């Protein structure tokens with residue numbers, strides 16, 4: 001296996017996926033993966049889990065067999081301000097937060113500008129680690145603006161293998177453009193399976209092909225190694241905390257500030 005981690009997988013909790021955590025982990029081990037993220041859909045997805053599902057992910061073991069398990073979500077971006085369908089306190093507890101647009105979650109059929117505005121706000125949210133399937137033509141964000149925002153925020157963008165097979169028809173040219181611009185602006189990418197069944201775990205050959213054809217090297221792919229994933233997530237956690245502390249500090253009166261000093 002060329003890559004050690006698959007950062008986008010779904011269990012039966014998503015409502016339209018067909019395997020358990022254990023089945024995904026076992027399949028990952030067989031594939032030679034060292035890490036998977038369990039990223040079920042956010043609560044606004046029809047048939048998706050209640051927010052309790054995410055609060056209780058602490059129940060998952062850190063490792064199943066030889067595979068490290070990250071606790072995550074694929075949250076829905078639900079408005080032009082880039083809000084997600086999970087409260088901050090839950091996002092904060094998760095190892096990894098993916099965010100993207102999905103039909104049926106109350107944010108369909110808007111003008112392209114709305115999706116661009118929403119995705120730019122979501123990528124600036126320190127809790128969000130990865131914008132998923134941004135090449136989806138059903139939510140036609142401005143790809144160049146998104147890539148530039150990813151560069152500014154030191155965030156990665158996903159190339160989703162499912163976009164070239166069973167979902168999101170018409171994604172290929174937009175993903176090729178995204179990969180080309182990511183290469184140009186040195187934005188990191190993640191190639192993910194978006195597995196909804198155990199047999200798809202670790203299957204991102206086509207996503208990698210799209211990335212590689214655009215000139216992206218393995219060094220630019222976060223999920224190349226589990227260590228690189230941890231470094232990326234750790235960096236963003238520290239950055240999020242620093243931003244939060246600065247915000248709290250700036251929100252204080254000058255009297256309170258002098259007391260802190």
Ligand SMILES: [Zn+2]
Pocket residue numbers: 074100102132133
């Ligand atoms: Zn999705």
Ligand SMILES: [Zn+2]
Pocket residue numbers: 008010074194
């Ligand atoms: Zn997904």
